[in-house]
Amino acid sequence: MTDVIEYDVVVLGAGPVGENVADRARAAGLSTAIVESELVGGDCSYYACVPSKAMLRPVIARAEARRVPGVKQDVQGPLDVQAVFAHRKYWTANMQDGGQADWLTGIGADLFRGQGRIAGPRHVTVTAPDGGVQELSARQAVAVCTGSRAALPALPGLDTVRPWDSRTATSADQVPGRLLVVGGGVVACEMATAWQAFGSEVTMLVRGQGLLPRMEPFAGELVAEALREAGAEVRTGTAVSSVARDGDTVTAEVVGGGTVEADEILVATGRAPRTEDIGLDTIGLEPGSWLSVDDTCLVKGTTWLYACGDVNHRALLTHQGKYQARIAGAAIAARAQGVPILETDPWGSHTATADHAAVPQVVFTDPEVGSVGLTLAEAESRGLRVRAVDQEMTSAEGAGLYAEDYRGRARMVVDLDREVLVGASFVGAGVGELLHSATVAVAGEVPLDRLWHAVPSFPTISEVWLRLLEAYRDN
Template sequence: MTETDSIAYDVVVLGAGPVGENVADRTRAAGLSTAVVESELVGGECSYWACMPSKALLRPVIARADARRVPGLRQSVHGPLDAPAVLAHRDYYTSHWKDDGQARWLDGIGADLHRGHGRLTGPRTVTVTGPDGTRRVLTARHAVAVCTGSRAALPGLPGIDEVRPWTSREATSAPAVPGRLVVVGGGVVATEMATVWQALGSKVTMLVRGKGLLARMEPFAGELVAEALSEAGADVRTGTSVESVTRENGTVVVVTDAGDRIEADEILFATGRAPRTDDIGLETVGLEPGSWLDVDDSLRVTGHDWLYAVGDVNQRALLTHQGKYQARIAGAAIAARATGETLLAEAWGAHAATADHAAVPQVVFTDPEAAAVGLSLAEAEQAGHRVRAVDVDLSSVAGAGLYADGYKGRARMVVDLEDEILRGVTLVGPGVGELIHSATVAVAGQVPISRLWHAVPSYPTISEVWLRLLEAYRDN
């Protein structure tokens, strides 16, 4: 191996996914010299193995389901989806797993891209080992930002590696439709991928250890999604664990804790995430390799005034949009500290990721969609808030009936009875993903109920659910 002279920057960013890109964008906009280190593809997990491919796969599935609920249109929607066309559409949205465009974007903002594996080798120092084995030492005058994301965590079942299981990466990039697919897990990845592959022709069996799907949302969200998956032909088994998994002559054989034997062509484990921090040199700065990194609201790592952890690695909210929000906060905080500007770190200030605690939105792109922001009823009660849940059947909203025959869905707002503001909102039903930002504004803005009465929803849209929710709060 050869080693070049070290190169000094104001900021060094480990990881060129959406989070790292946004940190670089903000620090460059502030005039700081910035290096970005990436060992895989510029654009990261979201662009190639998560958000973009999964939503490209889901879009035709949801569009067909919606069309089948519209009189005069359902009769024209016959036969199976064109799986090769759907997969080709997915490939287009991943740029065929090439990152030329995103690399050009980094160059366009003036950030230097260093390809290779980056490791901390001391305070403010990152050593990059390139694909050809050469090493380059990067030093940071002001900050190093760890934006390396997370990876799928596989359970410790004996022989699982020999089974060659799918994780989220294989599930979103598979070149062909498996005839039979076992999905282990009941969270977002599990439900979305079960939705996709069932619609594309797989016989899907879901094995869920807990009582239901989407355990981090209101219980009715998982219930409605499970009902729809079952109606579509998936076999959803809750309260079920995997005891063993083997691959015999190419066939996956799963044995459950109930003694059931299930055969499949592929098995997807969607059972959690782990931080990509196991081989980035954390031990050289007194931190535990492979650990989640604890940060303050400016995303600075506890006990290190030069080290930031942004996105999945801090385990605050494992969502691309929330990581990008954190990146904007972190980039601004790094720049303020570097240039001596006043740090606005109070709640809801320019350098505080307050929304991580109070207003995290998420959409699950199943059929029906499930969307939520803020706290569930149980979470609000556990946090000590005096709250009341207000529920509305979405089928009572005129816009929902126009959207789809037999529209089935539900909405809940969790009202803080002391301040009369919203602590959380959950919506389940076709098309509700486009409504969640209005809920996010209400929760993040702490808009009083009295003021929400004056935000008049357009008629006849599904957003009229806001009026129904307010009426239910007033009248009960």
């Protein structure tokens, strides 16, 4: 073992979240090391957000073009799937992370490649690919930003059928004739959308009663309807009891009787933290556990350990993890400089308040789904006195101009005591670009009376905002 190298901050994980912690620490003048066992840029850059959207954008563009007069007759043929895969390969930099590693060097962070493990308070060891070990010491903080991985259920036979997980689904380069998707969340819906468009016969088996269960019920209903119309089979309330492979065929036994056969099976039923091999046991924490944090992202019960992104289980979204990283970086710098931390001050510079009140998410299906803040059910469960206001997206003339047979719905959830939005949801083509305005309204707690003065341009889909406000006022 070589000599210990001291830094102010040591970051485990060089995905977007870890990169942002390192960036904020360096901007505050703190020396920073960052440790990565795989590719700099993390799952988001190579296996999740970026490749999945590179795959989905051609699918959605074709679907929307097929609903535009003067164009639809020219886009009736199949997708050029190999061109889509080449597009994905471009956006994942051919699985090379040199550019992102150079960015870290450019901000002044030191990159250590290998498996980082906590070896006691403020100490980290890095085991390099060649077996060499380097010990690091953190004067101020260690930040765990190691993300999450697909959690495969304890399903009899699953370990014998070579199942796809979220990584496989975004990196496979052969289109299976039949794809069985187990799950009904975001990954399941997006990948069902993509692979069905690539030519697979897709069957979805969903244990629950609908798709996208964390969103407003109408979101899952509209996505399921569209998937069925596109040719996929969507079976809700259907659990799998076991799976088996015989040659090229996977067979799933369904609870209550019956089987489903496919060439490949994608299991998208949840996530688990990547904390099983980072030395948590050396500081009295359970290996493989989620890390509970306060609103500064400081791990509870510690004064030096931070956890940002998926590992703290607050909001498993890249953009939300980056937000937490900015908050944590500011808090680490403030504590290092002896500046008071306002950890109980909502919306303060050291407080990740949006994790509780204003988490935005877009699901890139056809139709798209965008949501921020609380659903009606979540708001009611928190004891808020709320009202949901619904409008069809076609109440805005811009929706009809955007595409023929435009279908979608919008909802805003209003806190009646404060007269502010606590949640908003949109379903329809192109609604992802509506979401930030809703996020500003929710995070900014903009009074509804003031929102009346935010005039949407005519004729755009965003006029649905005016229809929602009119419906609230008139009823």
